[in-house]
Amino acid sequence: MIRFHREGYKIIFITFSIVIAGILLAENFIDSLWIVKTIQVALLVFLVLILQFFRNPKRETPLNEKAIIAPVDGKVVVIEEVEEPEYFNDKRLQVSIFMSPINVHVTRYALGGEVKYSKYHPGKYLVAWHPKSSTENERTTVVVNNKTFGDVLYRQIAGALAKRIVNYAKKGDKVTQGEDAGFIKFGSRVDVFLPLDSDVKVNIGDTVKGGVQVIAEK
Numbered sequence: 291m292i293r294f295h296r297e298g299y300k301i302i303f304i305t306f307s308i309v310i311a312g313i314l315l316a317e318n319f320i321d322s323l324w325i326v327k328t329i330q331v332a333l334l335v336f337l338v339l340i341l342q343f344f345r346n347p348k349r350e351t352p353l354n355e356k357a358i359i360a361p362v363d364g365k366v367v368v369i370e371e372v373e374e375p376e377y378f379n380d381k382r383l384q385v386s387i388f389m390s391p392i393n394v395h396v397t398r399y400a401l402g403g404e405v406k407y408s409k410y411h412p413g414k415y416l417v418a419w420h421p422k423s424s425t426e427n428e429r430t431t432v433v434v435n436n437k438t439f440g441d442v443l444y445r446q447i448a449g450a451l452a453k454r455i456v457n458y459a460k461k462g463d464k465v466t467q468g469e470d471a472g473f474i475k476f477g478s479r480v481d482v483f484l485p486l487d488s489d490v491k492v493n494i495g496d497t498v499k500g501g502v503q504v505i506a507e508k
Contacts, residue, residue: 298344349501441450
């Protein structure tokens with residue numbers, strides 16, 4: 291059975307209503323059969339795209355204190371040592387995953403532990419793969435403290451199409467690896483900042499599966 295994320299319920303209902311109304315209006319007020327069918331097919335395709343965007347497949351996460359799992363579905367676009375200026379103010383290993391509009395957009399906790407920091411930043415809407423999107427785009431920053439890795443930071447970043455970031459993490463929350471941490475609507479990116487001694491298990495260009503695939507170990 292297909293599951294949909296709660297953040298999509300309202301949009302799905304509105305889209306479904308518009309599609310049904312559009313199909314009926316085309317059927318009753320347009321004489322040309324091919325125009326009617328074209329409009330109806332276009333509306334149904336639009337509905338399918340909305341449904342697939344908000345799908346929320348159930349993932350069975352094998353809990354592992356010594357592993358960081360992919361927080362989202364997508365493609366690994368960055369693996370590099372960087373200076374993290376917001377929370378750590380020192381060097382970290384950054385792993386960035388880009389989500390296209392056809393990816394599942396659920397954000398899942400990459401590790402279990404306690405939320406030490408959670409902050410929303412308004413900002414620009416540069417394309418999500420732009421180097422400055424991590425510091426200039428609309429984004430949320432969350433830090434989870436874990437027994438093995440210590441503090442690990444992940445950042446949800448809005449892209450050129452994404453206009454809303456949903457973040458469920460609150461300071462003091464006890465969170466479980468793989469559980470729902472939020473949602474980013476319509477194309478985006480997530481950066482994960484790891485300790486420098488982390489053993490990264492993915493390469494640039496790899497496609498990863500959120501909530502399941504290990505991206506780093508210790």
